[in-house]
Amino acid sequence: MKKHIHYECSQGCPVEAALEVIGGKWKGVTLFHLMQGTKRFNELQREIGSVTQRMLTKQLRELEESGIVNRKIYAVVPPKVEYSLTEKGRTLEPILLALRAWGDEHVLAPSPTDKVDNIGVV
Amino acid sequence: MKKHIHYECSQGCPVEAALEVIGGKWKGVTLFHLMQGTKRFNELQREIGSVTQRMLTKQLRELEESGIVNRKIYAVVPPKVEYSLTEKGRTLEPILLALRAWGDEHVLAPSPTDKVDNIGVV
DNA sequence: CGGTATCCGCGCCGATACTG
DNA sequence: CAGTATCGGCGCGGATACCG
Numbered sequence: 001m002k003k004h005i006h007y008e009c010s011q012g013c014p015v016e017a018a019l020e021v022i023g024g025k026w027k028g029v030t031l032f033h034l035m036q037g038t039k040r041f042n043e044l045q046r047e048i049g050s051v052t053q054r055m056l057t058k059q060l061r062e063l064e065e066s067g068i069v070n071r072k073i074y075a076v077v078p079p080k081v082e083y084s085l086t087e088k089g090r091t092l093e094p095i096l097l098a099l100r101a102w103g104d105e106h107v108l109a110p111s112p113t114d115k116v117d118n119i120g121v122v
Numbered sequence: 123m124k125k126h127i128h129y130e131c132s133q134g135c136p137v138e139a140a141l142e143v144i145g146g147k148w149k150g151v152t153l154f155h156l157m158q159g160t161k162r163f164n165e166l167q168r169e170i171g172s173v174t175q176r177m178l179t180k181q182l183r184e185l186e187e188s189g190i191v192n193r194k195i196y197a198v199v200p201p202k203v204e205y206s207l208t209e210k211g212r213t214l215e216p217i218l219l220a221l222r223a224w225g226d227e228h229v230l231a232p233s234p235t236d237k238v239d240n241i242g243v244v
Numbered sequence: 245c246g247g248t249a250t251c252c253g254c255g256c257c258g259a260t261a262c263t264g
Numbered sequence: 265c266a267g268t269a270t271c272g273g274c275g276c277g278g279a280t281a282c283c284g
Contacts, residue, residue, distance in 0.1 A: 014225030015150040015218060021229065023145040025257080028137040041266055052258060057267065078265045079264080088228055095220050096137060102217060103136030106210055107143065147277080163246055174278060179247065200245045201284080248283075256276085262269075 021066050022092065026051050026059045031089070032096050034069065038084040068092065143188050144214065148173050148181045153211070154218050156191065160206040190214065 022028055026048065033039060033047050045056050060083060063069035068089040074080040085092075105111070144150055148170065155161060155169050167178050182205060185191035190211040196202040207214075227233070 012230060013151050013154070014222045014230055015154045016225070017229040018221040018225035019145060019150040021225075023141060023150075028141040028145075029135050032135070032137045045266095053267070054259090055257065058257090073266095077264090079267080081266060091224065091228065095217065095224060098217050098220060099140040100136045102213065103138070103140035103143075106213065107139040108134060108136055167246095175247070176279090177277065180277090195246095199284095201247080203246060246284095249281080251278105251280085253278090254276090256274090258271105258273090260270085263267080264265100 018095075021063075021068065022095070024059050024062060026055055027063060028096070028099065030056070030059055030063065031068070031085070031092060032100065034083060034085050034089070035093055035096060038072075038082050041081050041083070044083065063089075140217075143185075143190065144217070146181050146184060148177055149185060150218070150221065152178070152181055152185065153190070153207070153214060154222065156205060156207050156211070157215055157218060160194075160204050163203050163205070166205065185211075 022031060029048050029051075030044060033044055039047075041056070041060075044060075045051060045053065048056065051059075060069060060071070064071050067086055070084045070086050070089075072082045072084070074082070144153060151170050151173075152166060155166055161169075163178070163182075166182075167173060167175065170178065173181075182191060182193070186193050189208055192206045192208050192211075194204045194206070196204070
């Protein structure tokens with residue numbers, strides 16, 4: 001059995017690979033808020049609004065494991081943890097800005113130019 | 123009215139909104155392949171490689187509903203269905219290209235500059 | 245060829261309770 | 265404050281069979 005076709009996209013497709021990093025349920029928003037600077041856990045949770053503590057923790061851990069987010073623990077009482085983008089994470093900024101612009105224009109404020117061009121049945 | 127965002131991201135966050143459109147499990151790859159031009163169903167399935175018929179259908183339907191993808195049915199035997207990007211879909215091209223570039227550089231071919239900068243414990 | 249229909253396991257995710 | 269532990273519903277998504 002030889003694999004003559006294109007590369008299996010599930011393994012080597014760079015678009016999928018990128019989306020697996022930022023495509024998690026709360027990762028987009030989280031990253032976007034971290035673009036504004038270092039944030040504490042509570043700060044993030046408050047700003048995102050509807051994320052549960054459990055999920056925010058999970059998403060942040062995964063982002064950390066992807067090398068996108070840095071977790072800084074202060075050994076103080078009460079505990080203080082700060083999250084920030086790593087160098088690698090900052091390379092995502094243009095993409096996040098592009099996503100925001102696109103979402104703004106084509107989802108949140110659908111313009112008449114976004115109407116379905118045609119539905120073809122021949 | 124000025125947008126004083128800093129509230130509930132779950133409803134009005136444009137980044138999330140955009141990711142909900144392209145973030146489906148197979149949507150990224152699918153859209154990327156459709157950037158190369160109009161494709162038939164089988165063609166897409168073969169190129170993506172590991173997607174099941176059921177899932178590809180589902181993802182394409184959702185993309186269609188989002189106004190991103192056009193479905194053109196030819197009334198012939200055997201059946202022939204062609205998928206293509208709509209005008210709105212084509213506005214995603216720069217984002218898809220950026221995602222591919224990022225995935226290539228930072229996921230598929232991790233460079234030494236992507237090493238964790240530091241893990242801070244103060 | 246390009247789909248539905250159906251079954252079903254698994255893991256996501258919310259809710260809640262507890263902790264250092 | 266910033267988590268972890270545990271339970272449980274339910275929807276995602278694979279496998280399979282069938283259809284126009």
